[in-house]
Amino acid sequence: KAGVTQTPRYLIKTRGQQVTLSCSPISGHRSVSWYQQTPGQGLQFLFEYFSETQRNKGNFPGRFSGRQFSNSRSEMNVSTLELGDSALYLCASSFRDRGDTQYFGPGTRLTVL
């Protein structure tokens, strides 16, 4: 069974631009969660989607948004990029929500110049 895939793997943007990241979960998984990983803050939860509904959201500004499609694929969007948004963005999928094992994709490395 194929793992979680994320595209693109690397991105370089400038301040003020917008970016969209994509995540395809493991086949059959309906829950997708997004995390931001930085050296200073570690892994921080962004949001979780289950059956196309946002179930939970972390403490990030409204510039960070996401959605999930009927095939469980998910996208994350960051508008008006800031230097501090440079990070590894990880997507994780699980079969169910709430306590199920989450399997991570390879991540998208975003650099904001």
Added chain:
Amino acid sequence: EDKVVQSPLSLVVHEGDTVTLNCSYEVTNFRSLLWYKQEKKAPTFLFMLTSSGIEKKSGRLSSILDKKELFSILNITATQTGDSAVYLCAVSGNTGKLIFGQGTTLQVKP
């Protein structure tokens, strides 16, 4: 506020040593505790623990959970250089989000 604390933050050992990594937590409506290994890329799943006192084992790695004292340990015996990585502990409450600890960076020297 929910939190997960790992110790030590970093550790240097030699091949063949045994290491114990610690994870303590405070989470509302605890459901599960997970251990991941991260080597310069995505975290890879090691164990999921939901019940106290039941050891999970995979090769040289094992883990156990104490829900009364709110902590877990990850043991690695006969360490190898390939065990060098960041080990992450995460806890799940009543929502789908995982709360991660800071991670323990393990370096195994030949």
